[in-house]
Amino acid sequence: MIKHKAIPQGYMTVGEVAKKMGVTVRTLQYYDKEGLFSPSAESKGGRRLYTDKDLITLHQIISLKFLGFSLDDIKKRLTSLDTPDDIANALTEQADDIRKEIERLTASLTAIEQFKKEVLQMQEVNFKKYADIIVNLQMKNEFYYLIKRFDDDTLDHIRNRFDKESGLDFMDRFNRLSDEILRLQKDNVPPESEKCQQITEAYWNLIMEFTGGDVSMIPKLVEIGNIDHAANEWEEKQKIVNDYLESALQVYFSRLGDNPLGEVEK
Structure with a gap:
């Protein structure tokens, strides 16, 4: 120098x-x-x-x-920026990095807005539920909003019974089965028909898989599943599924000679 x-x-x-x-x-x-x-x-x-x-x-x-x-x-x-190509390549790489960062920040912003909405709807401070909602937002689980409907005991059961992979797999199977039930309802298939009863059995087995066979959880699930006013398309679909399954399950339990929902109805 x-x-x-x-x-x-x-x-x-x-x-x-x-x-x-x-x-x-x-x-x-x-x-x-x-x-x-x-x-x-x-x-x-x-x-x-x-x-x-x-x-x-x-x-x-x-x-x-x-x-x-x-x-x-x-x-x-x-x-190393000696030629126009050098500069263009450097800018291309930087543009790609910025696009990735924009995608990350956009996802974060969306998650924040969704989480804020859930917090306001819950009308309570529950950091345990908050953590579950955030984890499911990170997982891109579109059903994160259902968490606010569960009580702490049910959430503890879900945490112990399902991990990320098995939880998403369960929801995927549940939704596919719900879509089949919707088709039956749309085609006016009678609840007592063999086709409907086969799907009803599959649905009930899925519920038992969720509870681990613990029928004492059924009242809570029935309460959670009661949808008076659907807030979105998924809830509207589930409301139709629930209404259709009510009669189908009665037929199914009647054939079994055992109604585990009896206590709930009382």
């Missing part, structure tokens, strides 16, 4: 550069410390001195930083 007794013509101090380029002196000192942007000369009194050529380099740094490049990336790329 060239040393000067005074500030010669064509050189600028760090303060002058900072003012001219709209950055702080501290920023320029940090860039110097990181080996990203160092002065071309120094006065004998230790003052950093810059040239117009240095300003061109600083302008590149500021521009790349504005485009989202990290300081490490800028440090690596400043020496």
Whole structure:
């Protein structure tokens, strides 16, 4: 580095550069410390001195930083941006990184808005449920909002019985079975028909799988499943399924000679 007794013509101090380029002196000192942007000369009194050529380099740094490049990336790329293709490739890579970050931030924003909606609907502070909702939002489980309907005991049962993979698999099978029931209802298939009874049996087996065979959980599930006013398309579908299954289950239990819903009805 060239040393000067005074500030010669064509050189600028760090303060002058900072003012001219709209950055702080501290920023320029940090860039110097990181080996990203160092002065071309120094006065004998230790003052950093810059040239117009240095300003061109600083302008590149500021521009790349504005485009989202990290300081490490800028440090690596400043020496290799020699051709238009080099610059175009660097910008393409950065654009891809920014798109990924936009997707991540968009997903986070959506999750925050969904979570806020659930908190307001719950009208209670329950961090256990909050945690479950957040986990399901992270899993992209579209049925996260059902969590607010469960009491703590039922949620503990779900946590102990299902992990991420098995929980999503259960909901997938439940929805596919619900779609089959909807088709039966739409085709006016009688609840007592053999076709309907086969699907009713599959539905009941799915409920027993959920409870682990614990019929004492049935009243809670019936309460949770009662939908007076559907809030979305899924709930509207389940309301139709529940109405159709009410008669089908009565036939099914009658044939079994045992009605585990008897206590609920009482």
